[in-house]
Amino acid sequence: MDWEDALKVYDEIVDACNGFERKGKKMIYTSSNGYMFTLLNKDAEIGIRLPKDKAVKFMEDYNTSHYYSYGAKMKDYVLVPESLWGELGSMVAYFEQSFVFVNSLPSK
Template identity: 85%
Template sequence: MNWDDALIIYDKIVDACNGFERKGKKMIYTSSNGYMFTLLNKDAEIGIRLPKEKAAKFMEDYDTGPYYSHGAKMKDYVLVPESLWGELGLMVAYFEQSFAYVDSLPSK
């Protein structure tokens, strides 16, 4: 998928969520409590940050792996397969879980 189409989908997911908004113009992300928790990288891939146990289950359930941005493995992030992007309710649930996770961490 091209980056512009991925951005439209990412924005649609974020717009359906409660409590946060998309940030950035070139580096697209969401953040709270001093932590980023979702990203859209330059390769048009979406990553979400989850607690270790939930990240492991997500990767197993959806046959995916860790998330990389600019060649670096992002700690606690999982790569969201494109096959899930159209499932708005599911994506909103995961984005909101990610938001709740970073809000549970000590403030930066």
């Protein structure tokens, strides 16, 4: 999928969520409490920040890996496989779970 199409999917997911909105023009992300919690990188890949135990389970359940952006491994982020992008309910649930997670962390 090209970047423009990935951006449309990302925006559709964020628009269906409660409590936050998409930020950025070239670097696309969501953030709360001083932390980014979802990203769309330049390679048209979506990453979600999850607690360690949930990140491990996500990677096992979806046969995916850690998320990289601009060549750097993003701590606590998982790569969302494109096969999951079309499952709006699941994607919203993961985005909102990530939002709750970063709001449980100490404020930056």
